[in-house]
Amino acid sequence: MNYEYEMSYALPDSVEGLLQRGRGLGAVRALRAPRESAAFVYDGIRRDWLWDQSDERSVYLARLVCDLDLSPMPVVNMLAGDEEACLRACGVLELLALAGSVEAKDGLRAYVRKGEHWVRVLERMSVGWPPEWWEDLGDVARVRMSAEAELPWHSEPWTRFGIAVQSQPLVPRPSLNGLSTAELLRLLSGSHTGDHTKIDALRALNARKPAEELIPLVPWLGMSNDLRPLPMLGRAVRRLGTLAVPAAHSWAQAERPWLALLGTEILADHPGPEALPGLVNELAEQWAAQDWCGPGQTARRLARFGPDAAGAVPYLRRFWLHTPHSYERTAYLQALAAISGDDGLEHIYTESLWDCQKTTRLLGITSAPTIPETLDRLAVLRDDPMETTEVRAAAGTRLAAPDGRLS
Template sequence: MSDEYAMRYAHPESVEGLLQRGRGLGAIRALQDPREAAVFVYDGIRRDWRWDETDDRSLYLARLVQDLELSPTPVVDQLAGDKECCLRACGVLELLALAGSDEAWDALRAYIRDGEHWVPVLESVSAAWPAEWWEDLGDVARARIGGEAELPWCSEPWTGFGIEVRSRPSVPHPSPAGLRTEELLTLLADNCTEDAVKFHALRVLNSREPAEELIPLVPSLGTADGRRPLPPLRRAVERLGAAAVPAAQGWAEDERPWLAQLGAEVLADHPGPEALPGLVEELARQWAARTWCGPDRTARRLARFGPDAADAVPYLRRFWLGTPHSYERTAYLEALAAIDRDGLNYVYTESLWDCEERARLLAITSAPAGPEALGRIAVLRDDPMETPEVRTAARARLPAPSGLRLS
């Protein structure tokens, strides 16, 4: 996003600015005056206010359309725009259909029959909807695919329709998903194992308990050209926590830039007491420069100091209130909770309406047991648009009434 575009964000305390940032308070205030908020909700679908592609908005906006009882028609009309505009509308409409909107359901199916960007729309709805909602469109897909300049990359839903897809040349490898952790580590230690296999092995490891046996293998897990680490390695090392610090002292002095940088990051993520003033100053500089990408890492480092990092609290609060980079908002809340929990009950409750799944998950477990929070958790528990992870967490916090079975 360019600086020119970023400067167009409205004030973070206004309804428009709150909605642009995906704040929970924006949804709450929009419900208080649906007529005023409607134009900002539609604008949030028409224009992409996400700071980058990691930020979430589709569910937030779809829920606003439903809760404010807005017409889906302007969103349907947006399907006729360029590809990005069309797909933003698609993301909202497919959720509204899950919530029971016949207009949204009909519009997307009609677009697949006649619309310009029907290929990515069909791929999107096939991933989001039950199969019986789209599998009858096979005849449409087979009739239209011949008019496309290129075959699609994705295998579904195309192979189910008997449509050929493009494929990248590759050598088949057994999936590492079924291997034991010891076997995955053996794969990673073998210099003959291809990068693609190591990549998948690291991804599988990242879904399991951290294995300290990975630490001595880290220097060998760069890409074949030696220029960077395999993409899942940073996350794997991060999950090892302080156990990686002794080895990281050696990595930080390595002649390979990627390993030296990784070692420096590990050491910075586990600072000693002498680093605290500098981290507070760093966060202050980031706020003064309105640096929206990266202060979440500074916040996580400060959180390790607990109450000793009290001088960082004003900046953490400002970032949580004002950042347009909604993905980082949860890190600021987690740091505040580690340093000073004063006043966070309201913040947790507001976060039940946040656009980010991570924020809603944290709020479900941490919000006080007041009527507003429990009522909202019940909504999240029962919402067909909500993610499975959030519904599961909501059921754990607030089980369904006796006799009510949830999917």
């Protein structure tokens, strides 16, 4: 959700601005001044500072509530807001409960009994919590659901409570994972193969080594109405990397819009040397316009040029420091590393261990220097019950490495 005309972010080098952007440095500085930072943490939960829905904040903010030893009760009180505010508070409280907060756990359970948006909250609890934390709310759910205007759509936890839902359980189609790559390609080339089967075949292909034999089939892999490509096709083609570039030149000239667009995007993702000045200029223009959605893609394309794209480095660093669109920060760091090497990025990798985005934390886990501060933070990430499974596993692997580094 873009709040370009509604939200006014604080200065990017202030604690308030850093926390609004989900920067790791914001968390580090907040820990140094917990009393002064408490209001900014609560504000980050109460107000939606996400630039769009690909940005993440729940783990970041819940960790801050714990680390600053803040009371969860102000967050419990935020459940009384509108649905969006309620669900933001719910996302943080779910995690705090996993970390051992009785107040957070009891607050959410009490909300299910009396709160307005209880259906969404209970659905989220059933996904994120062990069943024994919410199964005993079945009687409450059955009584409250009888007064709702419509039945819920999701199956969990309602079918467990014997409550009817609007959606019917999907009958899973047979998996195609057991077929060979050649058999999957034959399905994709078959004129009588249905769209659903082709989608399943592409999904299976995307889980294995890229198949160059897919390339000649691409023009025939639109949906039945040929108005758009089959889902999963774009990913399958991008996984081929430069192998798809020669064919992409002809795709880009196709009369069918979806094929022309796919070809154009593949060519843009693999620019030749002549494209470098234009890409650097594009990034400069995006910075001048304070365009926060899109420079990440430009950064990924520049990264392919390595050191030759040194002219982009000042802009990449500015975007890293200033963007409120935290999802794109990962691309800026990856591009800086590809262009400049890891030298000079040690402090950014270390800061990334506290970043709000999972992908950025993973970069920090892989590349932060092996110093006491890093090792202490890795231990926190490894043992944090609020963290994602992927982050916990990566931190554990890094700590278990003989030299504290991942190869």
